[in-house]
Amino acid sequence: MALKKGYAGQDCSLARTLELVGERWTMLVVRDAFYGVRRYSDFLAHLDIPRAVLSARLRTLTESGVMERRRYEESPPRDEYVLTEKGRRLWHALFALLMWGQEFAGGTTVRRRYLHAGCGTELEPSGGCAACGRAAVPPEEVELRPGPAADGPAARQDPVSRALLRPHRLLEPLET
Amino acid sequence: MALKKGYAGQDCSLARTLELVGERWTMLVVRDAFYGVRRYSDFLAHLDIPRAVLSARLRTLTESGVMERRRYEESPPRDEYVLTEKGRRLWHALFALLMWGQEFAGGTTVRRRYLHAGCGTELEPSGGCAACGRAAVPPEEVELRPGPAADGPAARQDPVSRALLRPHRLLEPLET
């Protein structure tokens, strides 16, 4: 996991959470999985992550039950990595971190907007929907849309980034 | 920050957030700050963190405006580290990670409970209060109480851990 002894001695839910998803890159892999990324090569292209690290992260995520490796084609054999229920439940934590970054670490450019699908309202920073009165919108009901700064000069040009310029339901496989 | 180039190329709120609070130990330092820990030696005793790492984390947290270093005694000169508004706004993300760990990474033992102070209701996993209908309870209104497994055999014995066995309002300085 992390370094020498994990967070030994910290018998705390947060420490245990960080053992699973607190390593470098792990949360970004999970974020991409919410965005609909499923294939090794797509994670690789979108994250600019060393291959060895991506392999290691996908392995620990599947071993801990956050993601699941699934054969979706027999010939040629192709596997995909998808979030399990356990993984999907990370949405609120991930969204909270995202909103915090948008407010405090971002500057002014909004690259992506998160809407409550159907209702069409933008999600609250708390992850709820003001229009519906839902305190916690599950990721299946969230639609991702490009924000005003989505296609700016600093935008990435890989296939995944381009695919994310189209409105897209979270967790649905991405069309690259 | 992190390794060679941070998360260069990931122009995303989440990546920027992780640049600030995604390093090893950082979130645990922030958690302790919510618990009321303020002094270098108390972080050290409670976290079992190498001194060099604690110094580095406190420095980056103050440099990025998440925490503030404050002189609270002139002779002998003593400083304390407290969360800024920017830091306090991390509460919801931190609480979401905590709840996820309690459900999925914890086992069955609940060491701490989080109540809406005044109202006395236990917080929802979403961070809201069902009784008051508040979608997002701010940390100032959260009371921390020991749960059933708080004083179990695996409990730490440092002064900070012992102080946390008493009911305690978040962010209030801890009496050690």
Add this chain to the structure above:
DNA sequence: CAGTGTTGATTCGTTCATTGAACCGAGTAG
């Protein structure tokens, strides 16, 4: 059926971060 391309990796040398112990300096109490 040899050559080329794609996918999903592993291996390896270099660079960087973490660890834990030792050390240090300011200040104070005895």
Add this chain to the structure above:
DNA sequence: CTACTCGGTTCAATGAACGAATCAACACTG
């Protein structure tokens, strides 16, 4: 003067991340 506490820094050893190269399985092309 000595001892002790607080809040660090320094240092050698270790482990993780990086990026490039390589590899194996399979499909497609000519």
